[in-house]
Amino acid sequence: MKFTVSSVAKSTARLGSLSEFTRIPDAVLETPLLLLHTRGASVPHLSYDLLQMVSTESHILQMPLVTLVEHTKNVKTFGKGIAEFAGLKEYLNYVPVQDSGTTTPEGYHEKNSISLWTRGGRKLIDPQTYITCIEALKPDMFQAIVDGDTTSNSSMKRVKRSVDDTVKFAGICANLKEKSEVLKDTPMLACITGGYNIKERLRCITELKALNVAGYVLEGFHTNGESATNLIWEDLEPVLSETLESLPDNRPRTFHGPVTPIVLLKLVSIGIDIFDATFPWLVAERAGALVFPNSLLKGNAPITETLPSVKFPIQIKLGEKDGSLENENSKDELVDRVFEINLKDKLYFNDTRPLVEGCSCYCCRKYSRSYVHHLSATSELQGPILLMMHNLHHYINFFRSIRLAIRQDQLQDLHSTLEQFVTSRRS
Structure with a gap:
């Protein structure tokens, strides 16, 4: 995958593009980019034909692992990846760890794994198991496993633990990816955690610099679902501004979650490139237009x-x-x-x-x-x-x-x- 920044506005908002994906090399997607959110590899409430009635443009589908992990054995047996398995092979797809539209329960931490809350209950997943799942899904892009369980109220101990685990997990994922015949050419996004602590976020960036990653995901500001809708910009802005200054300009920055349109515009204005479509889905779920x-x-x-x-x-x-x-x-x-x-x-x-x-x-x-x-x-x-x-x-x-x-x-x-x-x- 290639990311190109074509122009930067006075506000530091960036225009760019994602291109040169291995599976669909002709696809070019402009940034700021909207990822179409899916659950179980399907856009909520929309069949393939209905999705085509909404838009016939090129899009990247966001397919959270938490909604697919119980089906990875079937996808692996199928052998052609989640795109063909779901009948959406003309769309690029990206696999993050959690469903950013659904609240992730706090706590339940283990030393070498994270918790995925599926319909069948809590499942522990370590980096090795995670990469095995990603190999079965064969996505066009995926997120490194992450401990993003922090909010503005998290203790310093929890914040430091999230950074330590995220860096450790990213290193293992990067190593396993390089050894994998299936994933060695698949772009992986590393995660920047540290809650609302600027020092810890900068430490996370420093420790991740040794890894060859395709981009970054800004994690650890909320617990997904409506908690993202309630983010306060005055709390976010100073942390994000310093964090983004320390990230390389030639890598895309992603911010997950159903943030409000006004907060989204502010995130764009400081240089965030990729967002997801969980907000319109949550509004539809409560009968809103x-x-x-x-x-x-x-x-x-x-x-x-x-x-x-x-x-x-x-x-x-x-x-x-x-x-x-x-x-x-x-x-x-x-x-x-x-x-x-x-x-x-x-x-x-x-x-x-x-x-x-x-x-x-x-x-x-x-x-x-x-x-x-x-x-x-x-x-x-x-x-x-x-x-x-x-x-x-x-x-x-x-x-x-x-x-x-x-x-x-x-x-x-x-x-x-x-x-x-x-x-x-x-x-």
Whole structure:
């Protein structure tokens, strides 16, 4: 894999591209890049045909090992890798360790392994077992095994342990990768951990410099799921800024998790290159439709005065009847719905407008808010399908607008547009 930085904006936001993948050498993907999130090697709620209706462009699918580890024996027996096994061979794929859209339980640490929380329960996985799984999956890119179990509240002992284990695991993975006939040409991303401690993050970078890796993943800021949505930029910014200054410019930087669009823009502005599509999926899971302005074009801006006001934060008990999330995320999360509308709200019972005026997605062209409200209120299977199609389309266009804004030096304008939208909904 080759990563090229084509330009750097005044804000240090970067335009670049990923190319020269072994399996699909003609593929060129522009950065900032959106990874399409999958669970069990399938984009949630979308079949292959529906995914093609959302976008026919080239994408990289994010396939978390935690959702595949119980199936690696079958994939190995199949012999052609997860891409062909899942019927998605025209898409590149990337295998991280954890599912960044689902909260990872804290604790449960072992000396030489990490915990994967699968549908069948907790599974311990060490670097050797991990590389064996990766060999079976034959991904186009993968993440080194990592201990990213830190938050802003973690003790210094836990932070140091996360760095020690991450460096140790990365070294073992790199050594096993070089010896593997299957993986020796597959790019591996190393992980930078250390919680919110700048000194420990710099130590992690220093100790990883000896490894030949294709890029870096900024881990250890959250425990995935809604905890990423609740990240506070003022806490993140000083740690990330110093961390990124110490990383080589010719390697892509990845930040996993369903961060809000505003935080995502700020991450782009300081030089992060790769993100995932867990945010639009989580919104669809709680019967939400993304309505935030995803472009600087006036015709694409939603009419904010027609949208209900949203207070911050909103506490939703997961599993209640009000359209809250019903997945593996922890209960009592704070869910901010300022970027979306809740289609379970009776406000949309007779609303014949599309989810977003001017949106060209299949859902907005064919169906009304009233119809999607009916599907969501009655828990029809088509509800999350249509919402996922809309949300993913909306987010893909958002990233297209981000790249255009960097190219035209208008990233701050896009950020200001989002801030104004949020302010209007808070009033």
